[in-house]
Amino acid sequence: MEPWVAWSSIRYGGWWPCMQQGGWRFMIFEAPSNPTSGLKLRFCTNETQATREKFVKKLQGLGFDISVAEVTAPAPAACRLLKERGLRPHLLVHDDLVPEFADIDKTNPNCVVIGDAAENFSYANLNEAFRVLIGLEKPVLISLGKGRYYKETDGLKLDVGAYMKALEYACDVQAEVVGKPAKAFFESALAEMGVPPEQVMHRLAQIPSHVADFIRLSRNTLRVWDAPCLLSTAHFFPLYSCALFIDLLLYHTGHKDEYEMTNRRQ
Amino acid sequence: MEPWVAWSSIRYGGWWPCMQQGGWRFMIFEAPSNPTSGLKLRFCTNETQATREKFVKKLQGLGFDISVAEVTAPAPAACRLLKERGLRPHLLVHDDLVPEFADIDKTNPNCVVIGDAAENFSYANLNEAFRVLIGLEKPVLISLGKGRYYKETDGLKLDVGAYMKALEYACDVQAEVVGKPAKAFFESALAEMGVPPEQVMHRLAQIPSHVADFIRLSRNTLRVWDAPCLLSTAHFFPLYSCALFIDLLLYHTGHKDEYEMTNRRQ
Structure with a gap:
């Protein structure tokens, strides 16, 4: 079986803090170094207020094990x-x-x-x-x-x-x-990784109508997306969707024992 | 015969200086005070960087005999x-x-x-x-x-x-x-004057597609408009169209002797 590749859409200041609160940090960042899962992660961000170096340094300062090479951003794509x-x-x-x-x-x-x-x-x-x-x-x-x-x-x-x-x-x-949700941006990320869209699982943080291009691109893949992320619920919603994302990752990479499809997502 | 009413679209800094150069000032401003013509003028401007008082004072300083009551502008309409x-x-x-x-x-x-x-x-x-x-x-x-x-x-x-x-x-x-070319703006000017659109002659300074609403409003009136006023020709074009405008005014107000439809408009 080909290795699954997961990417995640991150933006500091949005649902990022929730990841810390929800204990999601451990799960998502341990995955790439787990030899049995063979998972790779790619972080696609629309961050355009800092270089990737500065952005990654900020995240490292928060305790995240992430490197510049794992980040796709609009500026280098441009x-x-x-x-x-x-x-x-x-x-x-x-x-x-x-x-x-x-x-x-x-x-x-x-x-x-x-x-x-x-x-x-x-x-x-x-x-x-x-x-x-x-x-x-x-x-x-x-x-x-x-x-x-x-x-x-x-x-x-x-x-x-x-x-x-x-x-x-x-x-x-x-x-x-040049940036999410443009199709070219996701294609650029795929090209950087050398992975076809069929083997990608994508966690979408935006409403489906905004990501129509990506949905077309990866129509053969497993997709997980949030319900419309209303501003008022932005601080609560990601806890559920991130957990669901990890559940599905584990299930589809053969870790069925660890798979727990709870009803955490409302 | 009902008196004709003419209005003109003015913007200081655009073709306004040309009017001075072309000697047009005399012709257009003498009209309202000519008892045989019965003409009224209304100046419709999109000027929103100054009050009408300040705007009119500037024009008066340039030698124009114009009063605040003759000016329709977006702010009072708003x-x-x-x-x-x-x-x-x-x-x-x-x-x-x-x-x-x-x-x-x-x-x-x-x-x-x-x-x-x-x-x-x-x-x-x-x-x-x-x-x-x-x-x-x-x-x-x-x-x-x-x-x-x-x-x-x-x-x-x-x-x-x-x-x-x-x-x-x-x-x-x-x-x-609220401003040109919105239909409501021209209607507001008509209401201020108490004159129906059928008796209005309008000199348009913009391309027809931008004034579709006005054209619908005054479809029974004589209309004169400029050809698309390209930036590069902005300093030359108005001389012709203003002259044509005056020609038509004179013709339709019974001053046929003074009417001279020359081929000045290219």
Whole structure:
């Protein structure tokens, strides 16, 4: 039997803290080092406010045994795309993400790359990105995600998708999204691992309508997804779905004895 | 014969300077004071970076004989709408426009009004407006325009429409546009004048697809509109269309002797 590959969609600050509370940390991170299971894990994140190095360091500081090589993120995916097509970006991204584009030619830009730039989403910076786009014969806008908003400790914040829409409207273009839930993003993760989609189990943290592309991609695989993750329940729901995910992993990798399909998921 | 009413779409910084260069100022402003013509003028502007008082003062300073009562603008149109529906706005507008909302209750907001806020389109202010909207059971977003961008002396700037789209996407709502080319805006101007649409001649400065609503409104009237006003020709085109507009005004108000339909329009 081919080894199963599991990937998980992580975002620090979302349901991540719940994993600690629910004791899920041990289960999910022990799996890859278990020689009988042959499991590999891939963490797909839409994090665009930090380099993978910084992101992973933060998680390691929380006690998670995770390496940069196990993480797929939008910025490196965008870099691959830029190189393939000979594109030179004007960056409208978070300062901490800039190092991911270190070896990309940024002179005389012929496209705009937009990420969750946070404080860099200033009036001046948006006008600058707009002027680059509108000055191109065929404007190319690459977005590192299309999220609408997210929650931080000091409240809700507009996500990259909102600013992507602003530029799309102003320039009458359609952005190319590099990040979940774009099909290309998941394909990129598969390519990095050298594993066909048929052998992948995916834990989805988003509502099905947002991940239609992935569902098409991995239609022969076992899929587990959350019910719509309402903001008000965000701090409770993941405990159930993560547990279910692990149950199914154990079942399908021959660990039936340890499989316990409880009714924990409401 | 009923008096014809003409209105014109003005925006300072666009084709306005051309009117001075072309000597058009004399012709258009003499019309209302000509007792034989019986013409009235109404100036419909999407200006949302200043009160009508300030805007008119600027034009008067340039030598134009124009009064506040002759100007229809989005902010007062929005105030009428707010009062009619008992709405209390959170304002995301230019500082100089705030006085237009002086007698509107803004406590405990139950809607958001967005204008061309310029420097006020900061990350913090956009998040604040977003949080008001997303916190409402039925988000109401009123936009003072839907322009994509405009040109100032220091370059192109994103217009209110781009930020409107950002909030629309984040909150999954459709903004109510109060400003050209919304039909309600022109109807508001007609109501202020007490004149039916059949007696109106309108000079359009925008491409036909953007003014479909107005065309439907005034389908029985004589209409004159510019060809698509490309950015590169913006400094030349209005000379022709304004001249044509005046020609047609003279013709239809019985001044056939002065009517000269030349081939000035390319």
